[in-house]
Amino acid sequence: MAPVVALLQAGRYAEAEAKARAVAADRPDEAPLALAVAALATGAQGRHAEALAEYDALLPAYGRAFGAEHPRTLMLRSNRAQTLIALGRHAECEAECAAVARAAVRVRGPERPRMEAAARNGQIYAVNAQGRHPEAERLAR
Numbered sequence: 001m002a003p004v005v006a007l008l009q010a011g012r013y014a015e016a017e018a019k020a021r022a023v024a025a026d027r028p029d030e031a032p033l034a035l036a037v038a039a040l041a042t043g044a045q046g047r048h049a050e051a052l053a054e055y056d057a058l059l060p061a062y063g064r065a066f067g068a069e070h071p072r073t074l075m076l077r078s079n080r081a082q083t084l085i086a087l088g089r090h091a092e093c094e095a096e097c098a099a100v101a102r103a104a105v106r107v108r109g110p111e112r113p114r115m116e117a118a119a120r121n122g123q124i125y126a127v128n129a130q131g132r133h134p135e136a137e138r139l140a141r
Helices: 004-010 011-026 026-042 048-066 073-084 089-105 112-129 133-140
Strands: none
Touching: 004 026, 011 026, 011 048, 026 073, 026 089, 048 073, 048 133, 073 089, 073 112, 089 112
8 A cells, every 4th residue: 555645646636546445456455444545545536425435434444454543444434524625515525523632632743743633624524615614713813
């Protein structure tokens, strides 16, 4: 998966998506993680509805494999929520980001600050997009 993530980080989204899907097809044990990267790459290419459908399909598998409050599941939910922003579904994004941020507080490990910050950032953006600017500023502070 490292080469796939490197392509994603380099902004080579179409290549990252194709390689992630190839990994998912060739290595079923890595398929959920590979498909999550494919969903990120899909969204980065502006295909947000497709990315959302992929996240929605992956959520049950992540819940079964890792548990509802596992960092991988929470990051998938956070990434899904960010996709809701791109689709203009701000109220849904706000609710999901708030839920992920609450769950992230209970995570132990180095990924907690990044996870919590990503969820709060999405929540702030969604609140702001709904015209509730003072509330967004309070959340940001």
